[in-house]
Amino acid sequence: MSKEIESIFKSHLQPKKAYEGGKGIPSNGGQKIYKLSSNENPLGQSPLATEALIAAAKNVHIYPDQTDIRLRNALVKDFDGQLTEDQFICGNSGSEIIDMILRAFINEGDEVIFSNPCFLPYSVFSRWYGAKQVDIPLREPDYSLDVEGILASITDRTKIIFLTSPNNPTGTYIPRPVLDDFLSRIPKNIVVVLDEVYRHFADAEDYVSGLPYVQEGHSLIAINSFSKTYGLAGQRIGYCYTTLKIAQYIRQIHKPFLLPHTSTEAAIGALNDVEFIQKTVRTVLEGREFLAETFDRLGIKYWPTQANFFLVDPPLPELEFADFLMKHGVMVRPVSQFGAPGKVRITIGDQEANKALVAALEKLT
Template sequence: MKKDIKSIFKPHLEPKEVYKGGKNTPPSNKKIYKLSSNENPLGASPKAIAAMKAILDKIDVYPDQTDIRLRMTLAQDFDGQLSADQFLCGNSGSEVIDMLLRAFINEGDEVIFSNPCFLPYSVFSRWYGAKQVDVPLLHPNYDLDVEGILKAINEKTKIIFLTSPNNPTGTYIPKSVMDDFMARVPKNIVVVFDEVYRHFADADDYVTALPYVLEGHNVIGLNSFSKTYGLAGQRIGYGYTTPTIANYVRLIHKPFLLPLTSIEAAIGALNDNEFVQKTVKTVLEGRKYIASAFDDLGITYWPSQGNFFIIDPPLPEIAFTDKMIEEGIMVRPVSQFGAPGKVRITIGNADANNALVSALRKIMAK
């Protein structure tokens, strides 16, 4: 029987949903504010830029064989609460997700996530033949369905993805909810706690993965340098966890994994507390201003702990997105994230936020 090359393709890799980032290239014929990708409203950390420039004459040689220098700097950034061997670094937070799936998932294993959420949780897990179990966030407030997740766990469950603040909803998991969940989740399951927007969370009961890692739980705090530090173009991220998990996952860490410029940029950014504080201040002020404008205009939105909002637009999502482009604002439809009909809007700098509000007023007046 004659067979072609497709006969050896893995069936779980057949074309299905594919992660697509927000549009990266604004129209060139007019001033456009890009509020579609949750990028830093101030640009990149000046110390990160300086660190990259200082190393440019050395890009002809291989970078560090391991990520140890960055891990040591991260340990300092966490005030010595964690050791360097508790960190995992990769080319973006997304690659750390991929490493975790490669380390723990065999074909037929199960992964739990809660839509609306970051699409790579499901897309990447499919690459390794995992069964994807969606326990949706509860309506209308997008709260975590703790009981639903616990009921969905079985002997094949290997990883549970939690996100706080959550992309694209901006909602978060209160500490009391997280405490309850971590006390009840089985000890042979890895909890990936995506906290890439943690710097912008100011709720009194917000919690990161750190206290649970310190208590020895099988949890991984996932972070990125793309948001707070403005290094989206450098594609660098990290996770922190127990020494046992970190040392295991590091077995699949490729040598020379991180580019030299990314290592230097990340180390520079971690030493730029002034830029971090300025970024957070800009986002929190912008978040308050935009929320007030939404209230005045009667636009339905969800309170956010991130550097973005999700809204129920006054027009169908694509028509609204197109109309916003006409007004000079790029925003992001998020049906692909599991939030049909909704649109995500990034908080920008003062000029961008003013332009956003002006565009919304114009659209709402029609």
């Protein structure tokens, strides 16, 4: 007897709510719109990256490099030689790196641990591979990591634990003593994925990236992106670094000709633009201080942040609050989808954008 095509569909790929990225700037009757909804670089993109893009555009009829070795070598330089080129893996955005890691390690029925509120692709992408999703929520009210809860949830099927520092959408981070303790208690056959795409904006004394843990040989993969600090969100390029053993394993599924020529050249150019990186970080830190003072003055509840955005508890329902700001030319992002119901994430912009946000908030309060 003939069966319908649905009979061969994978059960874990049945239609469910998918990840929805940030929206583009809509036409708003000629009104200027400040997009503070997608955590993009407030200064645009690196001038050196632009120059590299223009030069690369002349050769888009030619296949790109077969491997990512040139970008990996540039990353070695950026990390001051503390890692080898074989410890880096590059892909089309940090999101693709997440997908690559899941493809490499997850079989149907394996378990993936994450902590909401967090970046939605941890759960959405793991579902694609039939993983059992284990959510150990961040502890309220400060959104700190529930170390004991995660440790207690580990089983023989646990393959990956997702951590984020600084975390999207809360802006919170994992202090070094907490991460030291956590990693010392994790079985060696579990991969800890540390998403650190906002690390350049973290200035807390006890903030730590994944670098020292990789150097010590922990089974840790640190994910990074060129979308935030470097201003290359539209080029969709990211990378991770890890131990040599893990990198060599994952590299087996790295496709040839994966990175577009333009993305590779732009990323290399951006890495070389130290002045732009410093200016970006300075702009974000100054804007962070300015907006925190404003929220305090206006009585708007927010969480201290180590990223280039704030999580706020708005004085109106989240969608109503977002609509109000949109009418005043400011786009922000409700983050119920990220596991923070009723909350809104606001990107730190340049001075003009930040002042436009404040003007709109003052009309509300």
